[in-house]
Amino acid sequence: MGLLQRYRQTPPSIFGRQRHDLVLGAVDASITALWTLSGALRRMKPPPEPNRTIELTVVDREVVAHDQDVVAVWLAAADGRPLPRWHPGAHLDIGLPSGRLRQYSLCGDPADTARYRIAVRRIVDGGGGSIEVHDALPVGTTVTTHGPRNAFPLTVPGYGSPTRRLRFIAGGIGITPILPMLACAQRLGVDWSMIYTGRSRDSLPFIDEVSRFGDRVEIRTDDVSGVPSAVELLGDCPDGTTVYACGPAPMLTAIRAALVGRDDVELHFERFAAPPVVDGKEFTVSIRSTGLQVLVGADETLLTALRRADVAAPYSCQQGFCGTCRTRVVAGAVDHRDTLLTEPERAAGTMLICASRSVDGQQLVLDL
The missing domain is CATH 3.40.50.80 (Nucleotide-binding domain of ferredoxin-NADP reductase (FNR) module)
Structure with a gap:
């Protein structure tokens, strides 16, 4: 079976079990080979600073849709240093003053190392991130990021x-x-x-x-x-x-x-929102700390059901790749549908509640 045929047989939803971007797969294989061959050179250089937190200051704002539902925000490094470069399709994971973590696409000039530009549409029932950007992020406010990431190159x-x-x-x-x-x-x-x-x-x-x-x-x-x-x-x-x-x-x-x-x-x-659930089955979850039972519909995500029941749970991308919603599973078998967790993490009882579900409608007990 050819590579393209195997690609076509993978699930069409991002909630499927495999990554299916041919170009990313080829790039990943090439990078892996080059990384192995360049080990000696890497040992001669200091490793990059891991997960460096970058403080960004809001330096300008502008309404960019005339109905005032979209605001553009320009961000500069709080310490005045040049910002990390990025490529088209990249986004920032931004830590807002409230503690919320949200992803916003970079929509400025990739060659500009002085400022980043993002744009945010106001979503009244979207969990508060867009409302905070619109109403509580004036010029001079500081947010944080670990730098650009690209899931859409x-x-x-x-x-x-x-x-x-x-x-x-x-x-x-x-x-x-x-x-x-x-x-x-x-x-x-x-x-x-x-x-x-x-x-x-x-x-x-x-x-x-x-x-x-x-x-x-x-x-x-x-x-x-x-x-x-x-x-x-x-x-x-x-x-x-x-x-x-x-x-x-x-x-x-x-x-x-x-x-x-x-x-x-x-x-x-x-996508900027959770994709539809594919082949879902209704199941229940129990919150260990309170004993609360929550029913998860066949066509809704576990995160959606928890939010509907007013159960506090962190989240950001809602698509199974950022890891913000990692949750420990005390009991029950998990149907993992994310693209992030490793097999050891899954075996240790971790799941992403924005994407994954129970196996065959079994009950899950969550450490929330």
Whole structure:
């Protein structure tokens, strides 16, 4: 069975059991080999400082969607030092003053080591992070980070990717990781196009920056043209196209369904919310400290059920890769659906409650 066939047989949801990004897999194998061969050189150099906490100060703010639901925030190092470099698709894990940890895509210039830019949409029922950024993060406020991370890297045709063209699809705030990719593709002279969608022009952040790319970009709004179909989002999408998509879950689901069987098209996507549960079964959890029993529906995550029951549990990405929601399981078998925990961590009774579930509807007892 070929690599591409095995890729197509992996679960389509991020809650599936395998990573299935071909490019990342190849890059990982290459890096592993180079890392092994360069051991002697590494011993000659001091190791990088691990998990250095960087204090960032808010130096500017601006509303970037005219309906005032999206605010851009510029951050500079509190000590004045240059900031770590990053590449298109990267994000920051930001520790807010309240203690919340949230992920925000970097949407500025990767070459700028003086300031980072993020943009945050106000979500009333989103757990408080966006509300804090909008209402309690004025200029002069300090936040923390460990530096940029990239779970959505851009692979450019002719620069490490076998494909010949790029198709970008952004829905609303999904423009944030895509925006630096546009500038990179334009600078490198590759063949690319984009569709940018949202409720109305007033709801679209950075619309002026996107418009500067001219007819390479189609701006389409629901109030004028209706909700776009997957065919309209993908455009021509000929063989050899790599698609980068970021936006609401229904949009991503439609795109993925439309590309089933298209082995000649690469799809990379990023969510800003938890993906739907696949093949879930109803189960219950018991909170050891209180004895509270919580029912988890077949189509909801354990984290969602705990929040609904007012059980305090830390979380951030809601997608099983950041590790904020690590929880100890006292009893019960876990169906691990994250992409982070190691086998020893799982064997020791750790689970990520944003992604993982119980095995066959068994009850879990959590140390919360």
